[in-house]
Amino acid sequence: MFYAQLLVNGLVQGLVIGLAALSITLVFGIARFPNAATGDAMTLGGYSALAAFKATGSMALGGVAAFLATAVVSLLAYLAVFRQLANRSVVSLLVASIGVAFFIRAVLGVTFGHAQQVFMAPLSRPYVLGGVRITPLDLQLAAVAAIALAAVFGLLYFTPIGRQMRAVADNRDLARVSGVRPGRVMVALWLLAGGVAGVGGMMLGVKTIVSPESGWEMLLPAFTAAILGGIGSPGGAVLAGLLLGVAQEASTPFVGFTYKIALAFVIMLAVLLVRPRGLFGRVEGAR
Amino acid sequence: MTTTRRQFVGGLGAAAGLVAAPGILRAQTQGVYRIGALCPVTGSGSPFGSGMQKMIGAAADIVNAAGGAAGRKLEVVYEDTQTNPQAAVLAAKKLIDVNKVQILMGTWSSGVSLAVIPLTNDANIILMNTSGAPALSTPPANAKGLSYRYQATNDRFGRAFAEICVKEGFKRPATMAFNNASGIGNTEGFRKAWEAKGGKVVESVVYEPNQPTYRSELQKVLAANPDVIVTGSYLADTTIFMREWYQTGQAVKWIMPGWAASPDLVKAVGPDVVEGVISVDSVSNENAPSYKAYDEAYKKATGQPGQANVYAAMTWDMVHVLALAMEAANSADTQAINAKIREIANPPGQQVFSFAEGKDALKKGKINFEGASSVLDFDQYGDVTPDFGVFFIEGGKLNRRYVVKI
Numbered sequence: 001m002f003y004a005q006l007l008v009n010g011l012v013q014g015l016v017i018g019l020a021a022l023s024i025t026l027v028f029g030i031a032r033f034p035n036a037a038t039g040d041a042m043t044l045g046g047y048s049a050l051a052a053f054k055a056t057g058s059m060a061l062g063g064v065a066a067f068l069a070t071a072v073v074s075l076l077a078y079l080a081v082f083r084q085l086a087n088r089s090v091v092s093l094l095v096a097s098i099g100v101a102f103f104i105r106a107v108l109g110v111t112f113g114h115a116q117q118v119f120m121a122p123l124s125r126p127y128v129l130g131g132v133r134i135t136p137l138d139l140q141l142a143a144v145a146a147i148a149l150a151a152v153f154g155l156l157y158f159t160p161i162g163r164q165m166r167a168v169a170d171n172r173d174l175a176r177v178s179g180v181r182p183g184r185v186m187v188a189l190w191l192l193a194g195g196v197a198g199v200g201g202m203m204l205g206v207k208t209i210v211s212p213e214s215g216w217e218m219l220l221p222a223f224t225a226a227i228l229g230g231i232g233s234p235g236g237a238v239l240a241g242l243l244l245g246v247a248q249e250a251s252t253p254f255v256g257f258t259y260k261i262a263l264a265f266v267i268m269l270a271v272l273l274v275r276p277r278g279l280f281g282r283v284e285g286a287r
Numbered sequence: 288m289t290t291t292r293r294q295f296v297g298g299l300g301a302a303a304g305l306v307a308a309p310g311i312l313r314a315q316t317q318g319v320y321r322i323g324a325l326c327p328v329t330g331s332g333s334p335f336g337s338g339m340q341k342m343i344g345a346a347a348d349i350v351n352a353a354g355g356a357a358g359r360k361l362e363v364v365y366e367d368t369q370t371n372p373q374a375a376v377l378a379a380k381k382l383i384d385v386n387k388v389q390i391l392m393g394t395w396s397s398g399v400s401l402a403v404i405p406l407t408n409d410a411n412i413i414l415m416n417t418s419g420a421p422a423l424s425t426p427p428a429n430a431k432g433l434s435y436r437y438q439a440t441n442d443r444f445g446r447a448f449a450e451i452c453v454k455e456g457f458k459r460p461a462t463m464a465f466n467n468a469s470g471i472g473n474t475e476g477f478r479k480a481w482e483a484k485g486g487k488v489v490e491s492v493v494y495e496p497n498q499p500t501y502r503s504e505l506q507k508v509l510a511a512n513p514d515v516i517v518t519g520s521y522l523a524d525t526t527i528f529m530r531e532w533y534q535t536g537q538a539v540k541w542i543m544p545g546w547a548a549s550p551d552l553v554k555a556v557g558p559d560v561v562e563g564v565i566s567v568d569s570v571s572n573e574n575a576p577s578y579k580a581y582d583e584a585y586k587k588a589t590g591q592p593g594q595a596n597v598y599a600a601m602t603w604d605m606v607h608v609l610a611l612a613m614e615a616a617n618s619a620d621t622q623a624i625n626a627k628i629r630e631i632a633n634p635p636g637q638q639v640f641s642f643a644e645g646k647d648a649l650k651k652g653k654i655n656f657e658g659a660s661s662v663l664d665f666d667q668y669g670d671v672t673p674d675f676g677v678f679f680i681e682g683g684k685l686n687r688r689y690v691v692k693i
Contacts, residue, residue, distance in 0.1 A: 002506075005502075005503075005506060006503055006506075009500055009502040009503050009506075012499070012500060013498075013499045013500055016499050109329065114328065114329040114330070114333040115333055115334055115551070116333075116522065116523055116526065116551070116555065118526060118555045118556070120557065123530060123533050123534055123557070123559075123560065124534070125534065125536050126534055126535070126536075133534075133535065135534050137534075204499055207499050207500060207527070208498075208499055208500075208523075208526075208527050209523050209526050209527065209555070211333075211523070212329070213329070213330065213369075214497075217497040218499075249503050252503050252504075252507075256493075257492060257493060257494045257495060257503070257504050257507075258466055258493055258494075258495060260495070261495055
């Protein structure tokens with residue numbers, strides 16, 4: 001029962017990590033660089049959701065606002081920065097994304113101040129199922145995450161633009177000669193990656209607090225999950241996020257709370273050594 | 288590459304600026320004493336940091352208005368620690384090497400102060416901090432005796448927590464500590480004092496910052512069935528675990544340091560969740576005229592009462608102690624100032640409450656500056672022993688029930 005409770009605790013944490021990892025892996029698969037601005041895009045999602053939640057009192061509208069605002073800002077970042085650097089090396093793009101991250105964080109800090117803000121969601125007693133406590137808020141958040149994930153995967157696998165995105169991810173040159181227009185794909189990608197990060201940021205904000213630094217601190221576990229899931233594999237990223245969350249919590253009786261974070265990095269190290277392509281990644285030839 | 292006229296003129300201007308700059312700097316150092324105000328404007332110290340900086344500025348203005356200290360005007364250079372040791376070290380390096388400050392003051396959170404103190408020791412300048420970690424008292428951190436602490440040590444906080452447990456009749460305390468020198472200092476100080484009284488701590492957990500949930504940590508502590516949980520925590524993490532604790536429905540009392548159980552916590556989680564939480568903080572020297580002056584300055588600068596920020600009272604005192612020690616030493620040399628700090632702050636001597644008053648009294652003899660934050664009597668380690676206010680959160684308000692002396 002004790003472990004079942006840890007499992008539930010870990011799933012909630014894992015969903016947040018999974019959404020962030022999904023955003024990272026989408027960008028990596030298609031635009032081919034690790035986007036360090038993902039954490040701060042999450043923060044932006046947290047603030048937009050909070051603003052909408054304060055204005056309307058609805059968590060669902062908060063989620064919509066987080067998705068839209070972050071999607072738009074992420075697209076702007078692409079148009080203003082990443083598109084200009086599209087043909088540069090991965091390192092230039094990585095450094096540029098760190099710059100975008102700092103910019104978003106600074107703007108949020110100046111606009112909203114550095115004091116912590118919280119979602120004043122009503123606190124309610126948990127449901128007890130066979131001795132395991134599950135809070136209604138967690139169920140709502142899980143539902144929001146599930147809807148966001150369903151939308152993303154639906155888009156990726158059942159729409160023409162999704163097929164084009166996957167085609168570009170598979171083989172950019174082949175996609176281009178087959179008549180896929182990379183411009184449209186990139187716009188769709190950045191809207192989607194931003195929106196997913198925004199929803200993750202809202203979940204993080206509801207669970208914890210909203211402050212300009214909050215998303216940045218999620219970046220490392222998110223990268224770990226993206227690598228573990230196999231870079232470029234959307235399903236893998238979400239599953240790896242969940243695995244990571246559960247593994248961290250389930251390890252605490254053995255390693256204690258101080259070292260559960262280190263566990264994420266031990267897992268990442270093991271994956272890189274044993275199975276560098278991750279759970280669902282493909283072996284990529286170097287060209 | 289061709290150079291356009293505009294580029295050329297721009298380059299010329301920059302070059303001229305470079306040539307002229309040292310002259311400007313030299314001109315400024317005449318009769319100026321530079322203070323580095325290194326405070327937590329962002330990060331978990333953000334509820335306090337900007338108020339702390341404003342009071343350093345306000346106190347420096349008062350000193351300058353009274354003719355300066357040792358014939359010098361005080362000039363303040365501000366930096367943000369981000370409540371993060373790495374960022375604080377970079378900021379301290381910049382203040383010391385680029386701005387050439389002659390003292391650093393206002394560091395908050397022990398991790399930050401412990402990271403910065405090797406730099407101030409190397410530069411042979413004084414560090415005035417508001418951190419609680421016991422390690423700051425002794426070598427290697429305080430090897431040169433240049434550290435002054437305006438906050439009670441975490442050890443003293445722990446002792447106060449144990450006194451409160453006795454007074455409130457708690458029998459089965461558990462502890463939760465944020466994993467840094469201050470958080471663990473609080474709970475270890477408590478454990479030592481509590482075990483010295485013959486008690487036993489039923490469970491203790493050390494947790495990491497920035498986690499999306501602390502439910503597993505709570506699960507472990509609550510499984511031991513404590514009647515009170517003593518924390519060494521900060522605002523952000525406390526916000527998260529208090530909400531999660533409330534949702535578990537298990538009844539338990541809490542004793543927390545004041546920087547965690549603050550009005551901001553009530554605002555963040557709502558009054559129901561924190562009803563009955565005991566918040567412990569060092570009490571400012573509230574009946575002293577120095578506190579009144581501080582309170583007015585704080586209201587003017589921030590629109591809030593001085594009580595809202597005990598650390599701002601400490602930084603206010605830092606500038607006063609520095610200026611009076613400079614005045615007594617009639618020098619801006621660190622060693623000379625350092626030799627005078629205990630002399631002007633501790634008894635014996637005429638009690639003074641403001642810089643102008645102290646400056647006058649120094650002409651006649653010894654003084655004993657009584658600060659806004661405490662009576663400021665530094666022991667051999669540069670530590671002060673304030674009294675502790677015990678606040679109960681009732682209906683969303685922090686009500687002070689009594690004061691504990693240790």
